[in-house]
Structures are given as C-alpha cells and as structure tokens.
Amino acid sequence: MRSIQTIPVVAALGWTLIHFLWQGAIAALLLAIFKAALKNHTANLRYLASCAAMLVMLAFPLVTFVSVSSGSAGTQFATPGPAPGIASLKSKPGAGSPLAGELIQATAPASKNLREVFSEFAPWLASLWLAGVVVLSLRMLGGWFYARRLNRHATGLLRDEWQQRFAELCRKIRVLRPVRILESALVQVPTVIGWMRPVVLIPASALAGLTPRQLEAVIAHELAHIRRYDYLVNLLQTAVEILLFYHPAVWWVSREIRQEREHCCDDVAVEVCGDALAYARALAEIEALRSIRPQLAMAADGGSLLARIERIIGSSPQRSEQTASWIAGAIVVAIVFGFAAAAQLFSPSTRANEPIAINETPRLPEAGGNPAANLSGVAAREIKPSGREAVKNETIGQDGDPAAGTPASEPQQSQGSGSSFIEEMAALGYGGLSVDDFIALKNYGVTPQFVRELKAQGYDKLSVGQLTRLKATGVSPQLIKELAAAGIKQPQVESLVRLQEHGVSPALIKELGELGYKDLSADQLTRVAGHGVTPQFVRDLQSAGYKDLAIDDVVRVHDHGVGAELIKAIRGQGYDGLTIDQVIRVSDHGIGPEFMREMNSAGFGRIPIDQLVRAHDHGVEPETLRKIRAAGYSNAALDQLIGMRDHGVTPDYIESVRKAGYDNLSLDQLIRMKDHGVDAEFIRRAKSQGFQNLSLDQLIRLRDAGVLD
Structure with missing residues (x-):
C-alpha cells in the first residue's frame, strides 16, 4: 500500500501550499504599496488594484503546482542531500580554519533537517488543507441555499409608487437588466441577491424606519452592485477564500475588496441622491437594522459602516492607513522569514564566506510622544499605542492606573494625556472599563467634559455605547438643553439620536408649537421631520380650513x-x-x-x-x-x-340597436341584451332567416341556443 508521502500529486500540492506562504505575502505587500500610492485616487481604482492582487494570489499556486508537478522542482524538494557548495568550500583558501569548520557543521545539518521535515509533512499539510476546503465549501453552500430561500420567500411587490421610483432609479444608474424589488420578512437590511435575475429585497422595517429619500439612496447603492456585476466578483472572491483560506493575507485582500466595493457603490448612491449627509444618515439608520446575512448576499451595511460614513461626510479617518501600516509590517516580516526559510530549504549551497549575525537584537524605536495626543473629533480611528498587546484583555482598575501589570521597560508615553483621560473618566463613574471601551471613547471623541455636561442634563448613567452613539451623531449637551427649552425634556438616548438624524431642531419644535402642535413626543417629531412636513405646509393646510387636524393626520395628508x-x-x-x-x-x-x-x-x-x-x-x-x-x-x-x-353599453351600441328596429328599450333591457351577446349584427342575421318582429326574450333565447351560429 502506497504511503501518502510517495504520491507525487499530494507532495506537489503540499509544497505548493508551503510556497504560497511567501508568495501570498508578496502579493499583499504589493497591494499595500499600491493602495498607499492610490489613497487620493478614486475608490474604483483601488478596487481594481485589490481585485488584481486577488487574481495574482490565485495564479501563484497554479503556476507553482504545475512547476513542482513537472519534476524539475519536485525532485529537489523530495530528495534532500548534502549541499555541494559545502564540499567546494573546503577546498577554498581559508576553508580549513576553525571558523569555516564551525560554519559548515552548523549550517549543513540544519539545512538538511529542515528540508527533511518539510518533505515529510508537506503531504499531511495537503490533507489538512483539503479538509479545510471541504468545511468552507459546505459553509458556502449553506449561504447559497439561504440566499435562495430569501428569494423564494419574498412576500411580494412594493406598492406602485415605489415600483415607479425603482424604475426611475434603474434608469438613472443605467441598469439595463430587468431587476425586481420585493418586500421580505427574512431580511433586516436592503439586500441584493442573484446575477442572472437579480432581486432587491427590502425589509418592512426599512420601509417604516427610513424616509423615502433615504430609502431611495440605499436602493441606489444596491442597484450599483448590480450594474457593476459585483455578485460575480463576490463568487470568485469566495472561491479564492476557500482555496487559500490558511493565509491571513488572502483574508486581508478580500476585506479590502469588500471595503472598496462598498465605497464604489456609496459614490454612486451619493451621486444619485445628491445629498451625502442624507445618505450618511441612512447608513446610520441601517446600523440599527442590520443582522447576520448569508455570505452570498450583498447588502447596504457591508464593510466598515463607520468608516464609510466618515468617508461620505468628508472626514479623514486614519484607521485604514494605520491598519495598512501594521499589515504591511507584518507582511514584510513574513517575507523576510519566508525568504530565509527558502534559502535554508532550497538553496543548492550555503555561502560560508558571508558572516552570520547571531542573536542580533533589533533596536527599539524611541518614544517620541504620546500617540493619544493626536486623537480628536468624531472620526473612528483605530489607536494602537505601544504595549497594547500586553494589556489587550486586561481591565483598567477603579483607580484608573493603566500601568498595572505593564513591564517596567514599557515606554513612558502612557503617563501623558491618556493617563489623565482614564483618571477623569474613572472619577466620572467610568472606571473598570476594558481597554477596548476606552479606545472606543477616544475614537469617537468622547471627552470627560462631554460626560460632565451630559450629567448636568440628567444623563448620568449612560453606557459606553450610548456615549459614543450620541457623539457620533452630533448630539451635544447644548442641543439637549435647547430641546428641553422647546418642551422635549430628557428623552431617551435613542430618541435623541433619531431627532438629530431626522433634522428635528428646537426651531422646528417652536414653530410647530406656535401652530397649535405643542407637547409633541419625540417619535411624533421624528415622524414629522422624516416625512418632510414643514411648518409652512401646516400653515397652508390651516389656511385651507383644516385647523384642528391631529399631527398624524397632517403627516398622512402630506404623504x-x-x-x-x-x-x-x-x-x-x-x-x-x-x-x-x-x-x-x-x-x-x-x-x-x-x-x-x-x-x-x-x-x-x-x-x-x-x-x-x-x-x-x-x-x-x-x-x-x-x-x-x-x-x-x-x-x-x-x-x-x-x-x-x-356592462359595455355605450351610446354607439344603443344607436345600432335602434337602427336594427329595437328602440324605446329600457336601460335594464339594453344591459340584458348586451350581456347575452345580442347586437345589431345578430338582429340582421335573424331577420335574414325569416325571424321578423321577434320580442326581446325571443332574440335572447335564439342567441343563447346558438341556432344562427
């Protein structure tokens, strides 16, 4: 029985998987360099670069497998032996020195053992890879079946008004294929499924929670996916993820593709709706609606939603750049180790005439400042100060001391403004937070002063999520004070957010109060603003005689x-x-x-x-x-x-029956004649067969019997 190590195809596959470790790192590094160069260009150009990197990653293993399978490389990998360069080294001047002997003894056995280990385990790596491919393929099939289920269980077409708007959006975006828009109870965000016969699924919650203008912008985003054939690219992308799942660089490139794809569609949606802020608010509304969706479905909440909102409103998030720098650094390290391993594994000889650095310790960069000092605004920035890995899962104590458990050699930058921020937040009742919670507060620009002012307005027990949500949507303590003066006293956080997102201002509340609509709830005000009802519209209704309408009736009249x-x-x-x-x-x-x-x-x-x-x-x-x-x-x-x-009795029918000799008939008699198919032509045929002066009943019976047919 043949051992798995002796099967050439399996061994070649194992070596292909090993080689892709450094090949994939190179492809990802090239993409990181290109993205850094293209950061000021369009999202579409960055998307094409990411897709090209994915195709290169797919091509590398194919070429390697063919090369290894041909035998030119496979024999070398499978039959490790003594390096010929070592023998020649001994004959060179100075090769007999003790140092040269130590180099030969230290290098040759290590190279040999490493090649033997990889040669032995390469086939088993191929087996593990195949198992992973099977598991991920089953996962993909599950997503595919669920996507089909979403399509089959859509409840029905939207009302005619939305069908007309949808057709107009298709025309604006130049979607030439037939696309259906359906309401679905199984999705919670607008989603597009399919390529040959694409369907846009709209949840009932979106119809109720988004304004018509916001929903149009979100639908435009989905139609952009259809126009760009993103569903096909997503299928290819999923296939590459399955085949090369073990390499982190593949998942990074795939994430970049999805992120840039969403950016491209966001650009189309903003161009169509013409209001970037309204579209950003629509995305914020979707944040509250989104849930898990199948992998093969594409929805408007894809990618990093906060980063997309920042990009749309013109903010300058640093998260992607910092993430790219971290990833690029990791990729460089992977390439260095990959080439070092390749030199040990596959080089025909070890060059003993080059010095070998042993136990060389890289020099740590000097702490040149506090990275937390550059944090400001509401943009979500990913902060990665040095030493974060050592305390990633620790909890800051109640005393706010971030140095607990930190090595003494840690840079002193944590003792700057970051430390005072933690202490002030702890004094305000936000001690015992995790590192991620403090990072989130910093990312969104939540300051101790912001918290103090909220407490002064009666909001003294807000969670981290509520604080960041208020800051991200622009709800300030001053706005809360003005809303209270206008009659909206201490609403819930979600109500404040919705008031801000729908543009409910204290001035609007005051004008509505002057028109007789005082003491409106936050939900009623949100509905008024969300449906586009203005004080002028209310005044016009009142001038037309409708002064005592309930506010819900005013909204209904406008709709x-x-x-x-x-x-x-x-x-x-x-x-x-x-x-x-x-x-x-x-x-x-x-x-x-x-x-x-x-x-x-x-x-x-x-x-x-x-x-x-x-x-x-x-x-x-x-x-x-x-x-x-x-x-x-x-x-x-x-x-x-x-x-x-x-019943189809027209003036022409009445006139023709009269000319055939049947006048002075009642309306009921005319209807009865029409229902039985008696017309002027039938009357003329009856007379031509000798049936003269028939009564109405006789005509009807003659017609029903089919005698003249």
Whole structure:
C-alpha cells in the first residue's frame, strides 16, 4: 500500500501550499504599496488594484503546482542531500580554519533537517488543507441555499409608487437588466441577491424606519452592485477564500475588496441622491437594522459602516492607513522569514564566506510622544499605542492606573494625556472599563467634559455605547438643553439620536408649537421631520380650513400628496366641508377639478363626492353621460349609467340597436341584451332567416341556443 508521502500529486500540492506562504505575502505587500500610492485616487481604482492582487494570489499556486508537478522542482524538494557548495568550500583558501569548520557543521545539518521535515509533512499539510476546503465549501453552500430561500420567500411587490421610483432609479444608474424589488420578512437590511435575475429585497422595517429619500439612496447603492456585476466578483472572491483560506493575507485582500466595493457603490448612491449627509444618515439608520446575512448576499451595511460614513461626510479617518501600516509590517516580516526559510530549504549551497549575525537584537524605536495626543473629533480611528498587546484583555482598575501589570521597560508615553483621560473618566463613574471601551471613547471623541455636561442634563448613567452613539451623531449637551427649552425634556438616548438624524431642531419644535402642535413626543417629531412636513405646509393646510387636524393626520395628508392648492380647487367646484379622509380619497383616485366641473355640467347637478369617485373609478366620462342622456335617457340615475358602463353599453351600441328596429328599450333591457351577446349584427342575421318582429326574450333565447351560429 502506497504511503501518502510517495504520491507525487499530494507532495506537489503540499509544497505548493508551503510556497504560497511567501508568495501570498508578496502579493499583499504589493497591494499595500499600491493602495498607499492610490489613497487620493478614486475608490474604483483601488478596487481594481485589490481585485488584481486577488487574481495574482490565485495564479501563484497554479503556476507553482504545475512547476513542482513537472519534476524539475519536485525532485529537489523530495530528495534532500548534502549541499555541494559545502564540499567546494573546503577546498577554498581559508576553508580549513576553525571558523569555516564551525560554519559548515552548523549550517549543513540544519539545512538538511529542515528540508527533511518539510518533505515529510508537506503531504499531511495537503490533507489538512483539503479538509479545510471541504468545511468552507459546505459553509458556502449553506449561504447559497439561504440566499435562495430569501428569494423564494419574498412576500411580494412594493406598492406602485415605489415600483415607479425603482424604475426611475434603474434608469438613472443605467441598469439595463430587468431587476425586481420585493418586500421580505427574512431580511433586516436592503439586500441584493442573484446575477442572472437579480432581486432587491427590502425589509418592512426599512420601509417604516427610513424616509423615502433615504430609502431611495440605499436602493441606489444596491442597484450599483448590480450594474457593476459585483455578485460575480463576490463568487470568485469566495472561491479564492476557500482555496487559500490558511493565509491571513488572502483574508486581508478580500476585506479590502469588500471595503472598496462598498465605497464604489456609496459614490454612486451619493451621486444619485445628491445629498451625502442624507445618505450618511441612512447608513446610520441601517446600523440599527442590520443582522447576520448569508455570505452570498450583498447588502447596504457591508464593510466598515463607520468608516464609510466618515468617508461620505468628508472626514479623514486614519484607521485604514494605520491598519495598512501594521499589515504591511507584518507582511514584510513574513517575507523576510519566508525568504530565509527558502534559502535554508532550497538553496543548492550555503555561502560560508558571508558572516552570520547571531542573536542580533533589533533596536527599539524611541518614544517620541504620546500617540493619544493626536486623537480628536468624531472620526473612528483605530489607536494602537505601544504595549497594547500586553494589556489587550486586561481591565483598567477603579483607580484608573493603566500601568498595572505593564513591564517596567514599557515606554513612558502612557503617563501623558491618556493617563489623565482614564483618571477623569474613572472619577466620572467610568472606571473598570476594558481597554477596548476606552479606545472606543477616544475614537469617537468622547471627552470627560462631554460626560460632565451630559450629567448636568440628567444623563448620568449612560453606557459606553450610548456615549459614543450620541457623539457620533452630533448630539451635544447644548442641543439637549435647547430641546428641553422647546418642551422635549430628557428623552431617551435613542430618541435623541433619531431627532438629530431626522433634522428635528428646537426651531422646528417652536414653530410647530406656535401652530397649535405643542407637547409633541419625540417619535411624533421624528415622524414629522422624516416625512418632510414643514411648518409652512401646516400653515397652508390651516389656511385651507383644516385647523384642528391631529399631527398624524397632517403627516398622512402630506404623504398622500394633498396640498392646499388641491383643497382650494375642490372647494371651487362647490365641495365645501369635505372631511380630510374624503380629500385624501379624491387625491388618491386622481380626480382633479376639471373632471369635477365636467361631470357636474353633464346634467346631474352637483354629484356627491363618493359617487363622483365611483364614476371615475368605473371609467365613466362626462361626454359619455351627455350622449346617453341625448339618446333619450335623461332621467337615468348616475348609478344606472355606471352600471351601463360596466356592462359595455355605450351610446354607439344603443344607436345600432335602434337602427336594427329595437328602440324605446329600457336601460335594464339594453344591459340584458348586451350581456347575452345580442347586437345589431345578430338582429340582421335573424331577420335574414325569416325571424321578423321577434320580442326581446325571443332574440335572447335564439342567441343563447346558438341556432344562427
């Protein structure tokens, strides 16, 4: 039975996996260099560079596997032996010295043993790799099945208004393929699924929680994914992650692709909606809605949401640059060790004429300042001061001393402003926080003064998450004070955030109060601002006669497109005293002042509004009414004429039946004839067969029996 080490393909695969450790590091380092050079260019260019790095990573193992499998490299790796250069070294002048002998004895066995170890374990590495590929493939299939389930279980189409807006967005973004937009109860953020027949899934929570303008911007983001064929790139990206899962550089490059992909789509969404701040607020709303989604689905909350918001509003986050520098440093170290290992493993000889540095200790950089001193603003910056690794999972004590448990050789930069920040926060009741909590407070610009001012406003037991959320959304203690003066006294943190995100200002609250809408809740004010209701709109409604409407009715009137001009035009046609529900119904059914005037001049006087809506819905036109009345049915009620329209009895039908010899029929008789298919042509055929002077019942029975067919 053959051992796994003796199978050439398995051994070649193992060596390919080993080689990719340094190959993948090189590809990632090149990407880091390119991204540093392209940081001031477009996100689309950085996205292309990241995709190119991913393709290079995919090509490296393929080329290596073919090369190793061909035997040119495989034989060398599999049959380690004494290095020929060592024998030649002995014959050189000076090779017989004690130092040369020590170099030969120290180098040759180490090189040999290292190659033998890798040759022995390479096939087993291939087996472990295959197991990892199988597990991740099953995970990908699970995501694929779940994505299909999301598609199948969408509840249905959105209302016509949103279908029209969606079609307009497709036109603006130049999405040429047919795309459906559906409501789904299984997703919590807008999500796009599929490539051949893409579907945009909108959760009910987004329809209720986002303003129409915000939702349009988020949908534009999803359509940008479709236009750019990101679903296909995501499939290829997932495949590379599965095949090369063991290399951290692959996951870093993949993360960069996803991040730049979201940036590209954000740029499209901002271009379409024309308001970067409104789109940033929409992303902040999505933060509250997002949850886990399948890997093969693409949603608007992808990537680092905070970094995306900072980028959109024009902030200058340093997180990506600092992260890139850390990763680049790690990659450089990996390349150095990779080449060192390669030199030991695969070099034909060891050059003894070069000095070997033993136990050389790299010089630590001098502490040149406090990195925490450069932190300001609300931008989320990733702070990585020296020594953080030593205390990553420790908890700062109640006394705020960050030096507990830190080696004495640690740089003294932690004793600067960072220490006073921790002490002040501890004095305010925020002792015992983890390192990550303090970093989050610093990242968002939460200062002790900010906390003190909040406590003065009655907010003395806020969590770290609440503090950072208030700071990130721009809720200041001064704003809270002004809101309290306007009547909104100490609302919940989430209410404050929503008020700020929807643009509810103290001035708006004051104006609404002057118009009679005092003591509105935070939720009501958020709804007013979120739906675009302005004080001027309220004044116009009141000037049109609707002064006592509840605020929810005012919002409903605005949502249905009812304005003061329409109300005045309706009144101009004699319709005074309509309830607001009747006005909304007139607007929803598309009835305008012109239709009212023509219907009322058709001989029926002023038609009640409900009958007018019914006549419009059934397609009754004023000109049709005039012709029917002129045909001798001047006393017919409007409901009868609506019934004639429903049964297809037109003025032309009445005239043709009269010419065939059947005049003076009642409206009910005409409807009955029409329903049984008796028309002028049938009457003429009956007469041509000798059936003269038949009664209406005889005509109908003759038609039903099919005698003349």
